[in-house]
Amino acid sequence: MAKSPEVKLAVFGRAGVGKSALVVRFLTRRFIWEYDPTLESTYRHQANIDDEVVTMEILDTAGQEDIQQKEGHMRWGDGFFIVYDITDRGSFEEVAPLRSLLEEVKRPKNVPLVLVGNKSDLDHVRQVGTEEGERLAAEMACAFYECSACADEGGTVAEAFHELCREVRRR
């Protein structure tokens, strides 16, 4: 029997944007309010995506790494999430530099990437418009999801993970 494909996914973004909450939501369908922000973890998870069993290795970065560590994580991964917090403009401004570093590390490969604007439940304190996220994703030629790790009714978080797996498998 053919071995099921494995994809390595890494989650990037400023500390506090909700990377761990998103990963835990995806893996357990639960929301965990407080998660050690300094913790870096990897998880293995199998999912059926388009009638194929895919094994994911997911690296939840802490978001406080120095450049060497970041580059190491980028070399390790096949596909990447860049996450920002819609209530934190600074986290949005960190997206483009992360993308540039990714392009540099992965050159000449075209990098499978998904942009995620998290904490959409906090619309009343929003600092980054949905259109801004859409525009940036269009510039980066990648998929874009606005979602909430704590109120993920539509299953958008899982959709984003599955889309990134597809994107990796297409290359």
Ligand code: GDP
């Ligand atoms: P990380 O540093 O990127 O891993 O961020 P965490 O997952 O540790 O989350 C940082 C903080 O944001 C925690 O207090 C979480 O409870 C909170 N948080 C994460 N995702 C959401 C979300 O979708 N909505 C809201 N309201 N809070 C969130």
Ligand code: MG
């Ligand atoms: Mg974390």
